[in-house]
Amino acid sequence: MASVTSAKPPAVEDIAAQLTEAVLEHRLQPGAKLREDEVGEIFGVSRTLVRQALRAMAYEGLLTIEKNRGAFVAKPTLKEAREVFQARALLEPTTARAAAERTTDADIALLEQHIEEEHAALHRDEAGRALKLSGDFHLEIARIADQHTIEQFLRQLVARSSLVIALYWRRRNALCESNAHHALVDALRGGDGDSAEELMKGHLMDIFSQLDLRDRDEGTTSLKDALKR
Amino acid sequence: MASVTSAKPPAVEDIAAQLTEAVLEHRLQPGAKLREDEVGEIFGVSRTLVRQALRAMAYEGLLTIEKNRGAFVAKPTLKEAREVFQARALLEPTTARAAAERTTDADIALLEQHIEEEHAALHRDEAGRALKLSGDFHLEIARIADQHTIEQFLRQLVARSSLVIALYWRRRNALCESNAHHALVDALRGGDGDSAEELMKGHLMDIFSQLDLRDRDEGTTSLKDALKR
DNA sequence: CCACAGTGGATCGTATACAATTTGCGCTCA
DNA sequence: TGAGCGCAAATTGTATACGATCCACTGTGG
Known part of the structure; x- marks a missing residue:
């Protein structure tokens, strides 16, 4: 700690x-x-x-x-895990589109710095830190869109996503997505709302598909129940 | 109290x-x-x-x-008021669509009872109570959709909507929307997701358009700033 | 040897006591 | 008379004390 x-x-x-x-x-x-x-x-x-x-x-x-x-x-259940990403899918693409209309040069610089730090953390084998920075990237977009309410919701969703990833992440090998973030920055720089929205949608689907959300024995959901038969 | x-x-x-x-x-x-x-x-x-x-x-x-x-x-600012309804516009239509796929007879009965109570409250001149029941109607739809996470967000948004209405409602004459709720129930009963989504979208726009969200002197939003020039 | 009831320790829940901050009033002095 | 200072009352912030609950352990009886 x-x-x-x-x-x-x-x-x-x-x-x-x-x-x-x-x-x-x-x-x-x-x-x-x-x-x-x-x-x-x-x-x-x-x-x-x-x-x-x-x-x-x-x-x-x-x-x-x-x-x-x-x-x-918290230990999100499978249902909660799905709900988190379903909610993100509703909020983030449109927010990314809105952000594209308002992105300034300073914002771009900040986003790129973010990606840089994330990369550096990964290089230092600090996967956890990289994950947090990756989440902050998403929050930054909501901030750029100047949608404070949605940003607060996303703060929760991103945080809970981190828990979902801790529980349901499939491969141990690191990230595969810093490309997605780069592409998003490009779209934002170009003020291309359509692309930003589509890229965000795809990005979220990507992450979601890399989770192992098949029904499984729900962890510690009572050894007692499991043996009851 | x-x-x-x-x-x-x-x-x-x-x-x-x-x-x-x-x-x-x-x-x-x-x-x-x-x-x-x-x-x-x-x-x-x-x-x-x-x-x-x-x-x-x-x-x-x-x-x-x-x-x-x-x-x-709380006294939501104009910006917050807009954000609340923008967020609702992102969440509720899709949620209504999902609800249409899962609505049971018991759900319909409950929703109709809700509308009935709301009507009764209005008749008793309890506008505040009617407003709260109207909000609960929206939450009920999220519950039917079995989207607990979104329901929690909506709980906040609906509650804050009530504050927005207290501050920015245009006319004093009562409601105009119990029709909208009836139409939604019909769509849900028929399992018509398309209609439900569209109706919800229109319903939210309706409410929004009845607010007076023109820029105005923002109450206590910092006398200091107002005098700075 | 196992089941089970009793008991003690650890931990959380609530109330109370005290410290810090704000605010309004009154006093003084120019 | 009015501006400014300072004190006192009211209110919130934090810590501590006490009570309630849970849980694991132990000892006894079957």
């Missing part, structure tokens, strides 16, 4: 941000438990603030809070 | 639910302040639970929490 480098007073958002980063980078695996005392001790705050942070993350769908049991990194 | 009719121990969800209902029914106007002590006294709980409820509502976009100042019923 991330160390506390700040001088004195970490706020709720800091706690949530660091924990979120750890989840998105797969340093905290789905199912991992986050005890309030433990987290509080790490950040040097009382449980009050920790609870706020954990609840905020639960609202984002990153954690599951079970009454009297504690907070756990 | 709603009285506490329950016997003994109101939980966080109860508090949030009652407050939310009050906002959706316009018994609490945008800008209204919710003091923690006051709310706590009404519900007979400590500020701890009230704070949880208020934060939950803030995540839904119903309240704005200003640090050290308190919680206020």
Whole structure:
């Protein structure tokens, strides 16, 4: 878990941000438990603030809070995994189109820097970090489109996508998609809304198709039930 | 504000639910302040639970929490108002189409009952209550479509729509849309996805066009900026 | 040897106490 | 008279204390 480098007073958002980063980078695996005392001790705050942070993350769908049991990194079911990408498929292509109409040179530079960092992270064998940066790329497009509401929804969906990938990713070999991001930047630079929309649609389908979402034995869905017969 | 009719121990969800209902029914106007002590006294709980409820509502976009100042019923800006309906336009038509494929007789009965209640509320001159029921109708469709993730997003959007309507509704005369809901039910009953999608799209455009979203002096949107020139 | 009830420790849920911040009022002084 | 300073009341932010719940362990009885 991330160390506390700040001088004195970490706020709720800091706690949530660091924990979120750890989840998105797969340093905290789905199912991992986050005890309030433990987290509080790490950040040097009382449980009050920790609870706020954990609840905020639960609202984002990153954690599951079970009454009297504690907070756990969420484990999306197959159905939830499909829903996440179905929702993204509804929101992102149109948003990419809108972004194409408004992209500035500064935006392009920022996006390219993003891709660069992602590439560098991969080179350093930091797959988790690369994945997070890849997600941020998608959020950046929503920001360019100046659609704050959709951006907030996408924040949740991208985060939950990270959990889905942690659970259902097929191959272990790295990414295959930095091309897709490059192509998107080209479309945005050219102000080509049609292409941007189509590229985004295809990109999402690509990711989705690389997940293993066949029905399977649902993990820890009760050994008891499995043996009941 | 709603009285506490329950016997003994109101939980966080109860508090949030009652407050939310009050906002959706316009018994609490945008800008209204919710003091923690006051709310706590009404519900007979400590500020701890009230704070949880208020934060939950803030995540839904119903309240704005200003640090050290308190919680206020949100006042969506023009931009936010537009964004809410743009997001709904992306999510709801496709969801209505999906719902048409899965609608059962029980669903139809429930939807019709909904319309009936809405009508009755209007007859009793409870415009706020009718508005809330109208929102629930839209959520019900997402539920029928079995899209839990989208339903959650829509819950936020519908709730915020209620605030938008409180602020930007043009005419004071009642509703004009119970027809639209009837037509949707017909399409769903017939399993006609195409119609359902089109009807929903038109319905949203209708509502949107009845809002007064011309640029205007944005209330408290920073006197400072307004005087800067 | 296994099943099961009792018990203790760990952990979360809620209330309360205290600290920090804001805000409005009144006082002073030019 | 009016502007500015400062204090006090009100309100929120954070920490801590206490109670409730869950869970694993242990010991006993069959």
